[in-house]
Amino acid sequence: MNILKRTVEFKPKSRNLFFHILTACNLKCRHCYINPEQHGTRTLDLSTIRTWLRLFSQTDHSSAIKPATDTNVIFLGGEPTLHPELAGAVKHARELGYASVTIDTNGYLFNNILERVSPEEVDYFSFSLDGSSSSVNDPIRGAGSFEACTKGMKEAERKGFTISSIFTASRANIQDLPNMPQLLKDLGVSRFFIQVIGIRGNPAHGHETDLQLSHEEWEKIVPETALQAAEMGLHCTYPRVFLGKEETFSCAGLVAENYFVFPNGRVYTCPLCEDYPLHAYEIRNEQLKKRPPLTEADLFPLQIPEGCVMNRIFHPGNIEYDKHGRPVRKIACCMLKEELLPG
Ligand code: SF4
Ligand code: SF4
Numbered sequence: 001m002n003i004l005k006r007t008v009e010f011k012p013k014s015r016n017l018f019f020h021i022l023t024a025c026n027l028k029c030r031h032c033y034i035n036p037e038q039h040g041t042r043t044l045d046l047s048t049i050r051t052w053l054r055l056f057s058q059t060d061h062s063s064a065i066k067p068a069t070d071t072n073v074i075f076l077g078g079e080p081t082l083h084p085e086l087a088g089a090v091k092h093a094r095e096l097g098y099a100s101v102t103i104d105t106n107g108y109l110f111n112n113i114l115e116r117v118s119p120e121e122v123d124y125f126s127f128s129l130d131g132s133s134s135s136v137n138d139p140i141r142g143a144g145s146f147e148a149c150t151k152g153m154k155e156a157e158r159k160g161f162t163i164s165s166i167f168t169a170s171r172a173n174i175q176d177l178p179n180m181p182q183l184l185k186d187l188g189v190s191r192f193f194i195q196v197i198g199i200r201g202n203p204a205h206g207h208e209t210d211l212q213l214s215h216e217e218w219e220k221i222v223p224e225t226a227l228q229a230a231e232m233g234l235h236c237t238y239p240r241v242f243l244g245k246e247e248t249f250s251c252a253g254l255v256a257e258n259y260f261v262f263p264n265g266r267v268y269t270c271p272l273c274e275d276y277p278l279h280a281y282e283i284r285n286e287q288l289k290k291r292p293p294l295t296e297a298d299l300f301p302l303q304i305p306e307g308c309v310m311n312r313i314f315h316p317g318n319i320e321y322d323k324h325g326r327p328v329r330k331i332a333c334c335m336l337k338e339e340l341l342p343g
Pocket of ligand 1: 025027077078106
């Protein structure tokens with residue numbers, strides 16, 4: 001099979017709205033990035049969700065953000081299916097002309113969600129699964145979560161939904177990653193996202209920084225597994241994480257349109273800032289407003305040899321230097337992806 005490999009370029013006019021409609025969840029994953037102190041504990045009511053969706057839709061011209069030709073929404077939590085009005089939120093996104101609708105779920109599929117939305121309304125159900133068996137997955141995501149998630153995937157697939165899967169790679173499960181493609185293929189998954197554990201939320205506060213992978217650990221397993229997945233017919237995506245010294249660095253905060261919205265009204269454009277009150281925008285009184293300095297947006301233009309400025313500020317331990325004090329390689333934007341497409 002021919003495999004097409006490409007780096008996914010940031011699309012300036014394509015907007016992605018990562019919409020956390022609540023922060024509550026039935027699980028307590030070791031690597032969860034939700035931080036109630038910073039993101040709130042509120043569950044947005046449907047009327048507020050509708051208003052906030054409008055603020056980011058490409059048809060809204062009162063917005064403080066750049067115009068977009070299309071907008072994709074990803075509903076997140078917490079666990080978004082715990083929200084009793086998720087189906088109403090999906091339908092309203094469609095009415096507003098959102099280009100695609102994705103629901104990121106831990107697989108428990110509460111509130112009978114599969115009966116209340118259709119494959120025409122939801123482009124993807126994206127299931128978080130961190131191991132190919134309960135013995136790997138459950139110590140990370142919680143007892144019973146492997147069974148619940150794979151059951152949910154089968155049900156969604158049977159009802160005609162397109163399903164994708166997200167694997168968060170860490171030292172707790174990286175050795176199991178090569179076992180994932182076959183499981184996902186058997187479950188009918190079409191897209192496989194491998195992501196890297198970040199030092200945010202629980203990993204930062206629970207002193208679990210030992211879960212983070214080194215450059216060598218990542219390079220040894222991830223690209224090869226992605227290729228294996230693509231050869232089985234899965235569309236596979238993984239973050240670049242590192243760039244060679246000669247490769248061009250680009251910060252999504254400057255050139256892309258990604259908005260990470262939390263129920264307390266904070267709107268970030270860089271996920272690495274989500275543990276700090278550095279959000280570039282906020283929603284107040286039903287309006288999206290740019291915040292005055294100092295925010296993440298004031299830091300994006302800083303050009304440094306290490307590449308990503310937020311990694312330099314918040315996670316300097318991620319950067320390796322040579323004996324002259326120069327970075328061995330650049331840290332890529334966390335939103336820069338490699339994509340492998342079956343030919
Ligand atoms: S399912 Fe998601 S929101 Fe819930 S604890 Fe796990 S990572 Fe956090
Ligand atoms: S991760 Fe780094 S490069 Fe990407 S948006 Fe944030 S600051 Fe910019």
